[in-house]
Every structure is written in C-alpha cells, then in structure tokens.
Amino acid sequence: MDCNAHRTGYDPGFLGPAIEPPARAGEGAAVAYDDGEVVPYAHFSLSMHGARRLARWVAWNIDGGGLMRLNRTGIRFTKDRRVPAGHQAGDELYSANRLDRGHIARRADLLWGGREEAEAANRDSFYFTNIAPQLDDFNQSSRQGVWGRIEDALFEDVEVQGLRASVFGGPVFHDDDRVYRGVPIPREFWKLVAFLHDDHLTARAFLLTQNLSVLEALEIDEFRTYQVSVAELEDRTGLRFDAPLHDADTLAVTTDDALRRPLDAPADIQW
Template identity: 55%
Template sequence: MAATKHTSSPAPPGTTATPSGDGQDTLMTLQRPVEEAAPGPGYDTNFLSAPITAPELDPSIKPDAVELNGSEVIPYTHFSLALSAPRRFAIWVGWNIDGASIKRLDRRGIEFRKDPRLPATAQVSNELYKGPTNRLDRGHIARRADLLWGPLSDAQKANRDSFFYTNITPQMDDFNQSARNGLWGRLEDAVFEDVEVDDLRVSVFGGPVFLPDDRPFRGVQIPREFWKVLVYAEGGTLKCKAFLLTQSLDLTESLDLNEFRVFQVKVSEIQDRAHIAFASAMATADTLALPRALEDRAPLARQADIDWS
C-alpha cells in the first residue's frame, strides 16, 4: 500500500483584505499578527566554515513527516525542524548559535502555541501538560537562549518562534537539573567554556528518540531518550560531538522519575537510533573512539568528562 504523505499549505495568517476606497486593499487582523505565522528562514546550512546540511530522514520514517510547501524541513527564525505526524513531536531540530551576538531577552508574555501553518492534529499542545499534579513540563528542544542572537528584531522573533509546540517535547519538571547536575542543559554552554570555538559559532541538532515501547500518557507516547549533536570549528578544524540522554520514567499516575543518564556517543549511533542521516562532513569530524557497546560505558558525571579533542 502506498505511503500517505502528511502535507500542509500555509494557513491563512489571520488577515483578510477589505477595500479601502482608493483601489488598494487594506489588511485587517482577525486573530493574530501576520508575523507570528511567518517565521524566519530557518537553520543556515552555510553558518560554519564548511556546509552542514540538515539531516535526511530514513525511508522508514520519511512518510511520517509533515510537509510544508512540499518540504519536510519546516523553517523558523534561526532553526528548522522535521515533524512526525504519528508521534506529533519533532523528529529533529537544527539550530545555529552566534555566540558573539547573543541577546538577553525576557520570555514573559510569550505563550506556547501551535504552528498555524501546520495541521493542528500533528501537534501536541497543552492537553498533555495541564493539571496541578502533572509533573510534565514543556521542554524546548532548541534552547530559547541559543536562538536570541543577531539584530534585535531577529532575536525577538526567534524568542517567540521558540515557543511553537513543534519545538517542544515533554520533560520531567526537573529534567535539565537532574541530568547529572544539569549537564544536559549546559552542553552548548560547555563547548564555549571548554573549547576555542572559531568565530563563536556552533550549529546544533537535537531531538527525541521514538521507541515503539515508549509509555503512553494521556494518549501520547512520551519519549524517554533524547539526543544532541554539536558541530563547530576549532583552529580551522571541523569537530562534531554527539550526546545521548536516556531517562527511565515510571509513567504511573504520579509520573515518578527514576534515573537520568547522559552519554557521549558516536554520531553514527545517533543516526541509528533516530533513523536520520547527517551530513557526511559530520561523520568525518567525529573523532570519538568508543570501542565498547553503549551499555558497557560509564555515563558522564560532570562537564570535565566530555571529550572535546
């Protein structure tokens, strides 16, 4: 049976044209600003010294991807992503960080919201997170702070774009803090602290691992593994570092947290788990030597355990 494509054209951006009496049409806002429905150009392939293209989906999951204007790559300001229709979360998110022009912006007043360009049924929203006893948080895949760079108008737009539900996955309320004393949430900061990053520029990819036995909660399968890959240049040499976080969740009514573990892994291991293919330059830039199986390795306990060589 032929695979079903999940396609979408841009939704009407909340405006309508009305005659102004001078032969021109005047736009009247009905529900939301036009800008909110028109995010920026997305992840920049040419952000680093060598081109780093967006991941390609394995044929086994490619039919699951939601398409926008005929493409599975959905752009926002300073990041792009591919969205899984059946799982309703991003398959991958790719973003650029310009450490030389980072801005500090407030998040107050910005609401989490569905992307109006995409089918609402392909996005998990507040129904998963509501309730005073629910310990699931809305966790950004592309960190909000990573995206706030460039001209102020771009940084402000990226700030808002980061709150689309397409960039959100469910995480325990102490997810980043509990993962080896916050190591998972500080990986991007760590590379700037520990490495002489050329031009202070880093490209990052991240996302969940979709496992068939992920436990359901409120009708949604909750990913229990996440991955992140950092790409940068040091002394003119391209480098690539990959990390995997596994979480053991007892998805009972109380959503008890058992354990977080962070591992440094090969890029090829992320490709196998996430069913995607990274740019060939990333595999060449990944020099980590790991002869043992993942289950035989020790998790990272602190930032000093990361191999940046």
C-alpha cells in the same frame, strides 16, 4: 512587524562547509517526514513526526558572539498555524500533571542577530513544534545539568572559531514509549553539536537516556548524559546525518555499554 521576515530557518552554510539537516535513513537530506514539511523559524528549522505529534528533529545555528539576554514576559506557548493542529502536542498534554514543556532548540541559543531578529527567535522558540514533554524527574536529575549546559560548555572549553556552532536535536522514538493522553512520551533525547576548531570541522554527539542498553527498563530512573558516536546516534534514532558530520566525528568511544560512564559534569565532555 512581519512575523515571517526573520524566518529564514537553519542555515546549512553557517560554519562554512555545508551541513544539511538530518534525513530519514534511506532518503535524501532535508526531505519531508510523514506529512510534515521542513518548517523554518528564526535561526532554526524542524520537521514534525505527525503521528507522534512532536518534532523528529530540530536544527539550529548559534552565534555565541552575538547572543542577547531577552526575557520571555508575555510570550505564551502556542501551536504553529502552519502545521496541522492535530500534528502538535499542545496544552492538552501538559495541563495538571508532572510533564514539563521542554525546549528542543534552547531559547538562549537562538537570541542573536539584530534586536528584531533576536526577538523574533525568542517568540518562535515557544511554538509547541519546538517543545517536547519531559518528566519532572528528567529536569530534576543531577545529570540534567550536563545536558542543559552542553552548548555553554563548548564555548567555555574550546576556542571555537567565530563562536559559531550548528546544533541538531530531538527525541528518540521507541515503539514501546508509554502513551499518555494519546501521546507516546519519549524517554530518550539526542543532540549533535558541530563547530570549527583550528580550521577543522568537529562534531560531537550526545544521548540523554536512562540506560544505554537497547533492552532498557521502562521504570523511571535517573536520566544520564552519554557521549556517543554519530554512527551510533544514527542507529539509535533511525536518522541519517550528513557526511561532513561523520568525517568530523573523531571521538573514540567504547562500544561496551558496561564500561561507558555517564557525564557527571560539563568538564567530562571530550571536545
């Protein structure tokens, strides 16, 4: 089977209204970052940050009504030959240490469509371009369960039209991220979920962090999931999100970090 046959990438019109992928602040939508182009896969696209050797953003579509259960037997993490090897962090980063290989676009989100299409997405999800290093403290955090279940909670708690959603996510890059084996390890991650409810586009943004304060400590602490505004996510990431996402972000959140509480359970999410 042609490995590129199903690599149509993220679909901006998946929900009806066009929603373009993120862009770097001050630039047009879906432009190349650094020397990396927007790379299409089965049901998702991404753009690499060459200097950081990780994706700056990943954009994916979910058809919740067509999801399949596929195992990962025989699928190995591998570098994508379409992207310069030196711009991807591979097994040389993850061997013999506490770092986990964390999917940015969840594998389970991508397994929909026809059988061959879903199998192609399953394989594509394991390219290192879609992987970010996560400390085992991150994965074992009591609040990590909230982060991992954001998409599940959406379909369980909201009458989403067509059970379809578009999601964007990635690491937050800081200049003082700790360098390990030549790769600065992100200590924050972000996610933005868009969906239709009662014929209206809705957008919700989330940040996984140890501390909402910009002056956060570098010590390893428990990671927490917060709901934030799209505008705040822009400030945090240096990305610019498409105008429809700003218009669809109707959630009122306090800007006082001292008063904001992390999400302790998926039921705490305000859709």
